[in-house]
Amino acid sequence: MTQFTIPTVETQRLTLRGPTQGDFPAVAAFYASDRSVFVGGPMTAEATWRHLACEIGHWALLGYGRWAVVEKTSGAICGIVGLWDPEGWPEPEIGWDLFDGFEGRGYATEAALAARGFAYDVLGWTTAISLVKPANTASARVAGRLGARRDGRFDHARFGTLDIYRHPAPEAV
Structure with a gap:
C-alpha cells in the first residue's frame, strides 16, 4: 500500500487538513442538499462516499x-x-465547496487563499x-475577492458550461 501524508495548513480561523472517513456525515449532508447543485449534486449517500474517496x-x-476545512472555534x-486537477480538467484549479450555515463569513476566501499560497509557494x-457555473454568483464573488478574473469558458461533459477565472500569478499576490 502506498503511504502519503496530507499536509495541514492553518489560517487565522481555519484548519485545512486531509479529508477522512469521519467527515462523511457532513460531506453527505452537503451533497444531499440543493446547496451542492453547482458542484455535481445532489448525490446519493453512495455517490458521496465515492466522491469522498476520490477527494x-x-x-x-x-x-x-482538497482539504477538509475545519472551523477552529467549533471544530466543525x-x-x-x-x-x-482530475482527468478532463483544462488545468489545475483552486476550488471551494462551503457547507450550509458557514457561508457569509469569508471562510471560502480565507481557505482558498491558503490553498493558492500552498500551490504557489510549496508546489511551484x-x-x-477556478471553474464556476455561470449562475453561481456567490462563487464568482469569491473568485473576484481572490483577484481572479474571467478568462473564457470551458464546456465539461458532466458539469456543462463553466466560467474560467484566472488567478493572479505568484509574483502578483
Missing part, C-alpha cells in the same frame, strides 16, 4: 488535493477547499484557475 485519492495520485467541518505552480 482522498487525488492526494495519493497527484500529491495535492465547514467545507472542502483546495487544489483539483505559476498559474491557477
